[in-house]
Amino acid sequence: MEKLVLTEEETMLADMARGYLDGAAPVAKLRKMRDAGETHDAALWKEMADMGWAGVLVPEAQGGSDMGHAAANLLAGEMGKTLTVSPFISTAVIAATALRQVADTRAEAALARIAAGEATYALAVDEGIKFDPEAAQMTARADGNGFRLDGKKQFVVDGAMADRLLVLARSDNGLTLFDIPADRAGVTRDRSNMIDARDAARITFDNVEATGEDVLGQVDQAMTVLKPALMAGQGALAAEMTGLAAGAFDMTVGYIKERKQFGIEIARFQALQHRAAHLWCEIEVTASAILNAGRMLDADPENAALAVSLAKARATQTATLAVQEGVQMHGGIGMTDAYDMGFYMKRARVGAEWLGDYSYHAEQVAAARGF
Amino acid sequence: MSAESTPEAFRAELRAWLEENCPQEMRDGKMTEEGICWGGKNWTFTSDAQKVWLERCAAKGYTVPTWPTEYGGAGLNRAQEKIFYQEMSRINARRPVQSFGIWMLGPALLHFGSYEQKLHYLPPIARGEVRWCQGYSEPGAGSDLASVQTRGEDKGDHWLVNGQKIWTSYADKADWIFALVRTDREAPKHKGISFLLIDMEDPGVETRPIKMISGISPFCETFFTDVKVPKDQIVGEENRGWDVAKYLLTHEREMISAGGAGLSGGGRALGAVIKDTMEDLTDATLRADAMRCEIDSLAIGLTLERYKDQAEAGQGAGDASAMLKYMGTELNKRRHELMMTAGGSDALEWDGPLGNRAGDWLRTKANSIEGGTSEVMLSIVSRRVLGLPG
Numbered sequence: 001m002e003k004l005v006l007t008e009e010e011t012m013l014a015d016m017a018r019g020y021l022d023g024a025a026p027v028a029k030l031r032k033m034r035d036a037g038e039t040h041d042a043a044l045w046k047e048m049a050d051m052g053w054a055g056v057l058v059p060e061a062q063g064g065s066d067m068g069h070a071a072a073n074l075l076a077g078e079m080g081k082t083l084t085v086s087p088f089i090s091t092a093v094i095a096a097t098a099l100r101q102v103a104d105t106r107a108e109a110a111l112a113r114i115a116a117g118e119a120t121y122a123l124a125v126d127e128g129i130k131f132d133p134e135a136a137q138m139t140a141r142a143d144g145n146g147f148r149l150d151g152k153k154q155f156v157v158d159g160a161m162a163d164r165l166l167v168l169a170r171s172d173n174g175l176t177l178f179d180i181p182a183d184r185a186g187v188t189r190d191r192s193n194m195i196d197a198r199d200a201a202r203i204t205f206d207n208v209e210a211t212g213e214d215v216l217g218q219v220d221q222a223m224t225v226l227k228p229a230l231m232a233g234q235g236a237l238a239a240e241m242t243g244l245a246a247g248a249f250d251m252t253v254g255y256i257k258e259r260k261q262f263g264i265e266i267a268r269f270q271a272l273q274h275r276a277a278h279l280w281c282e283i284e285v286t287a288s289a290i291l292n293a294g295r296m297l298d299a300d301p302e303n304a305a306l307a308v309s310l311a312k313a314r315a316t317q318t319a320t321l322a323v324q325e326g327v328q329m330h331g332g333i334g335m336t337d338a339y340d341m342g343f344y345m346k347r348a349r350v351g352a353e354w355l356g357d358y359s360y361h362a363e364q365v366a367a368a369r370g371f
Numbered sequence: 372m373s374a375e376s377t378p379e380a381f382r383a384e385l386r387a388w389l390e391e392n393c394p395q396e397m398r399d400g401k402m403t404e405e406g407i408c409w410g411g412k413n414w415t416f417t418s419d420a421q422k423v424w425l426e427r428c429a430a431k432g433y434t435v436p437t438w439p440t441e442y443g444g445a446g447l448n449r450a451q452e453k454i455f456y457q458e459m460s461r462i463n464a465r466r467p468v469q470s471f472g473i474w475m476l477g478p479a480l481l482h483f484g485s486y487e488q489k490l491h492y493l494p495p496i497a498r499g500e501v502r503w504c505q506g507y508s509e510p511g512a513g514s515d516l517a518s519v520q521t522r523g524e525d526k527g528d529h530w531l532v533n534g535q536k537i538w539t540s541y542a543d544k545a546d547w548i549f550a551l552v553r554t555d556r557e558a559p560k561h562k563g564i565s566f567l568l569i570d571m572e573d574p575g576v577e578t579r580p581i582k583m584i585s586g587i588s589p590f591c592e593t594f595f596t597d598v599k600v601p602k603d604q605i606v607g608e609e610n611r612g613w614d615v616a617k618y619l620l621t622h623e624r625e626m627i628s629a630g631g632a633g634l635s636g637g638g639r640a641l642g643a644v645i646k647d648t649m650e651d652l653t654d655a656t657l658r659a660d661a662m663r664c665e666i667d668s669l670a671i672g673l674t675l676e677r678y679k680d681q682a683e684a685g686q687g688a689g690d691a692s693a694m695l696k697y698m699g700t701e702l703n704k705r706r707h708e709l710m711m712t713a714g715g716s717d718a719l720e721w722d723g724p725l726g727n728r729a730g731d732w733l734r735t736k737a738n739s740i741e742g743g744t745s746e747v748m749l750s751i752v753s754r755r756v757l758g759l760p761g
Binding site: 256270276291 | 640641642643645646652658659661662663665666667669670671673674676677680681683684686691694697698746748749750752753754756757759760761
């Protein structure tokens with residue numbers, strides 16, 4: 001396994017991403033999109049695809065850059081710093097990883113479209129208020145050579161804008177994963193008004209027709225394809241949240257160095273110094289868990305579950321602390337809509353729930369550690 | 372075993388050696404305080420196995436695996452070192468010897484010592500023949516270490532040392548002490564300190580134990596009255612001892628942090644430790660606290676790994692080691708609080724059904740004080756890492 005230090009290529013990738021995102025997708029961009037009621041910027045996504053980001057996990061044979069999970073996590077981390085809006089995790093990480101588990105020409109064609117930035121995806125698994133894929137109740141009823149899908153999904157991130165949906169449904173003897181176009185007859189998408197101003201949907205499936213062709217992997221064997229995809233997504237999301245924490249932290253430290261009260265910069269107060277230092281320590285420790293998760297996903301995916309859940313649990317805690325301290329140390333201005341800190345707080349809250357909250361992942365860690 | 376052998380070959384060779392050479396009695400995951408071998412001139416082995424294990428390891432350089440072979444080590448590189456500790460913990464092998472000589476003085480001597488000093492002092496440490504203690508703190512100095520007052524007067528061929536040290540761990544059992552001594556009283560406080568090596572048997576050195584809340588006396592007060600220290604017993608330059616002290620403190624912080632991450636003791640999961648006393652972790656609050664503790668342990672352990680990998684890549688941790696010390700020791704205190712809760716009333720007796728769990732718990736309370744308090748660590752991070760104004 002690669003060491004827990006960034007390689008030269010990785011450092012270059014992160015620097016390049018930072019330079020690009022600072023110009024193309026600063027927090028001001030998210031604010032502008034929110035104010036305009038937009039949740040997707042097709043031109044931005046096309047540029048990311050041209051840089052090889054959409055194909056970060058797509059094999060070179062399908063036109064991808066195939067840089068691996070550690071690289072995908074680096075990109076997600078940089079996007080987290082400026083709260084970039086893109087379907088990167090849903091499409092480039094989750095869908096691409098799922099498709100890679102299936103070696104057929106249809107999956108290969110789909111991967112090629114992802115790499116080219118021509119297809120976006122959303123993962124529809126949640127049915128209740130908490131992440132619990134194994135409990136999916138949506139039905140896939142056998143019908144002739146195909147299936148009929150009935151049920152409801154919620155918190156489908158990128159679900160309102162995506163071209164295609166990965167849908168998890170209960171079949172006769174287990175769970176089956178379908179890859180269907182989002183505009184298929186019987187699919188109704190209601191865009192959710194998310195607190196972080198990003199795309200998500202509640203989706204109803206009413207007697208939706210699916211053929212055997214639409215099944216990703218084997219019937220009744222969804223988890224073989226879905227589990228690696230979920231782990232990849234959880235790893236990248238953890239990286240995004242740690243980037244988010246670092247972004248909020250930088251903003252906070254910058255502010256306390258400037259802001260004066262009682263005649264001096266508030267950064268001189270030991271109470272604030274120690275809180276800032278503690279937060280930095282937490283971010284630094286979480287960064288190790290993120291790097292490790294990427295390395296494990298690349299080197300030993302079969303055994304990466306502990307590393308991934310550790311990363312997501314730590315990232316959730318760290319991002320939560322970073323935004324809470326961010327608002328508190330900014331004082332009243334941190335509570336205003338005009339100031340960016342609130343965007344960080346809202347994104348952290350959404351990230352905390354998506355793909356399993358702290359408790360979910362803490363239980364995974366506990367199970368792996370013999371509790 | 373050569374530095375060039377492949378990791379797989381190295382592992383196989385090491386595994387075979389351990390199988391043949393590590394006595395069964397030394398493969399004991401639940402080792403007690405008494406089972407630790409500290410070595411030194413007056414050390415009495417608790418068993419033949421303890422003695423044999425130390426001798427066999429010393430012969431291979433395995434007491435200090437990464438030190439150069441010339442000074443008694445095995446000359447392992449970082450990858451081999453990792454494998455070494457993995458294989459040791461796989462069979463629950465005890466450390467053959469441990470000491471402040473290995474953890475602190477050794478690394479400082481390797482960095483700052485002269486060739487003669489290295490040849491003279493390091494091999495006996497590696498063989499467990501000389502036990503060292505640390506003379507840093509003084510009454511009134513605490514974490515403000517640079518304000519030490521113990522003074523050394525220049526008498527030509529030697530320094531005449533007078534003063535008092537405190538919290539000198541195991542000084543009553545040590546053969547030698549490495550001490551910070553003020554050799555220039557006019558200089559600014561960081562600039563007038565030297566790092567001296569002093570024989571505890573020299574006339575004028577006296578030491579007495581301090582009884583702690585844990586019921587034991589690992590700490591001592593040590594007094595120096597007109598002690599003559601020859602000039603060749605200085606490490607680094609005269610009045611530049613602070614550089615040595617700082618370097619050594621970095622090692623100390625990393626070491627204390629490693630203990631905190633639960634990486635010592637074979638890296639046993641907290642869940643497994645708690646199961647020693649409880650059937651299952653059903654108490655919801657305890658379970659939640661233990662899970663959080665385990666998550667933090669694993670992440671801090673990975674951070675130690677990352678910092679070591681960084682150091683190997685030439686990116687030293689520097690002041691960030693203050694972070695490791697702070698996070699590791701605060702975690703260790705939480706971990707021991709949980710182990711006390713899990714132990715219930717069994718944990719409340721001295722030498723009760725759980726051995727000295729209470730003593731271990733009380734001992735951890737010093738973790739966030741010794742080697743610089745948590746508050747000092749946070750100040751180091753805020754000033755030197757974050758650049759906040761002083």
